[in-house]
Amino acid sequence: MDIVSKLNRELLEQDFLKEQPASDELFRYKEIARHYACMEKSIAVLSDMRTNTSYIYYGGFSKTLGIEHADREGVVYSIWEESILKLIHPDDLHSKYLQELRFFHFMKRQPVGKRFDYYLMNKLRMKNAAGNYLPVLHRLYYMAVLPGSNNLWLALCLYNPLLFDISGKGVVVNAVTGQMNELESNQDSGILSEREKQILRLIDQGMTSRDIAETLCISIHTVSRHRQEILGKLQVRNSIEACRIARDLKIIL
Known part of the structure; x- marks a missing residue:
């Protein structure tokens, strides 16, 4: 999709420094993603924009969607987790990409010290193991910047059953204050x-x-x-x- 090409350019062509982050820094965030999958039964996807790599952790919800993974962890050499994205209703997938692009620009406008107070929350329809669509809560967090840079480095996507309805297709949540605002097209x-x-x-x-x-x-x-x-x-x-x-x-x- 064209919007995917657009997101690729925004996320992957940031001016990252040549220095690599410390390996223990990436390991720390991978453990955070793993714990989300374990505690919330989420499907957790940690995407590294510098290397165009995703680390996928398969919590219990993956069984509902029919994508249970024996190793409980997968590595994809792309920031797009195709095995998950193909389950999303096409209309919702296009909307998801647009909301993520808006959220990326929203985050870039925030002071560096405040960026990680926010996350994006939206609702999707995804196919379960029986081929039926069910409502799903998707959350997107930008987790870290590359050391020595202000560019967004790691993103975490979480997929869970939708337990409560949310207004609009994309809501930015301030996790510190609890304030929620829709990403308006204006x-x-x-x-x-x-x-x-x-x-x-x-x-x-x-x-x-x-x-x-x-x-x-x-x-x-x-x-x-x-x-x-x-x-x-x-x-x-x-x-x-x-x-x-x-x-x-x-x-x-």
Whole structure:
């Protein structure tokens, strides 16, 4: 899906430092994920954005979904846990990706010292072992930044049965205060600058970089730089995908 490409660019192409984190630091967070799976019977997925690797811990809920794993732990060389994601209703999966992109930008706007006060909570429909959809609670936590960097390094996703309904499709929870706020679509407009939105609208109209440069009285080099910024912020590979995702997010109409 295009939104996956966009998320890949946002999450995996952060400017991580070349230094590797201490091995005991990653081990500590893997143990946290393992304990969530054990205590809450969750499926817990710890994703390392620096190495594009996920560590999956299969709590008791995995049996309900028909994905029980004999080793209780799996490693996937991707931040996308396909064996789990394929069970999500297609409509909910697309919404999940959009909410995660919004949450990523929400987190990037927060002061570094406050980022880990928040997590994303949303409801999904997932197929159980019998092939029927059941309501599931999904939570996303950004766990850590890479030492010496302000970039988000580790993310933890938890999947549990939905025991209570939540308003909206995506809710940001402040775990310190208990305050909950929906991720409103009007927040999407801040992902791109006004100039980037202007250029993307012209791209959507079929204009070339030279046409855009002449229309806006700027250099082709400047247009090219803005195009690359747009692709990076929307986490897509080309302008066609950028326009499609921007329409999904109501950044352009």
